[in-house]
Amino acid sequence: MLFFSKTCIYGIRAALYVASLGKQEYVPIRAISEQLNISFHFLTKILQILTQQNLMISYRGPNGGVSLAKPADQIKLIEIIEAIDGSNLFTECILGLPGCGTQSPCPIHAQWAVTRQGMQNMFENTSLAELGRQINELGLRLADT
Amino acid sequence: MLFFSKTCIYGIRAALYVASLGKQEYVPIRAISEQLNISFHFLTKILQILTQQNLMISYRGPNGGVSLAKPADQIKLIEIIEAIDGSNLFTECILGLPGCGTQSPCPIHAQWAVTRQGMQNMFENTSLAELGRQINELGLRLADT
DNA sequence: TATATTTAAGACTCTTTTATCTGAAAATAC
């Protein structure tokens, strides 16, 4: 049981990778998929979502590919997360209790609301550029191998 | 994308319901499933897990059913969660970054670790009795209708 | 114009989760 869907995780990783290249040119999805060890066709679908949501720009043909629609320091993680997984991740009752909601939260929900708000703030305040920089400083990689 | 699996949520709700009845007799699974609007056969399977993990006791035949293996104030939510969803929920990297782990966490992971620890503590400290009482005080129901 | 490169789009498959069905096995009551 993952917090984010794989689709969402792959989307974030791909966006981080494109951001890390920091160039103006389009990056072919095939190149991204090979670098990150993500199935090409699957990644294509995911990036289509991001382009449809105006977070990326795509271009067909030779020298085509995708690029960020905005500078990497202006794209917040929350934008990618909500584009792919939707925003209900941060609103639903964790126990699925029928009456439970923001108005009348169950105890777990109330606690979770605090917790969740912290995470949401984090995703709202962290840009691709920022996260990429931090990941780089820590010597972590984006790829599986 | 839910935080807990439906199996886990149903397990918790069923345990809360049995606890709420607070009687010594066995509660038929059919009655629980009807009260909580959960598929009988599905719930049967879930409760089988809980009995196998010694959180519940089951008894066959007329007047049979399930009951809590311990007083409700001695069963912590974490026991049910780990019995059903396992304990890895609280250890994995939220972004699925390859190198990321407890040893060298990515920034998101580090933040998530704090968040997660808070939740884990909550689940470790909250008993069925306690949660049931709170839900009751708030006027929330366990059933879908 | 022809060809190669690249994303777009939709159908399709595979896997996991969720849910249902069926036939036991066990316990009880009569």
Place this chain on the structure above:
DNA sequence: GTATTTTCAGATAAAAGAGTCTTAAATATA
């Protein structure tokens, strides 16, 4: 013993998520 009530166990089905494949459309370049 026989019928009834209940859990147990395994097969099956439906739905959703993850991943693959094929064809079409757009672009660049020769």
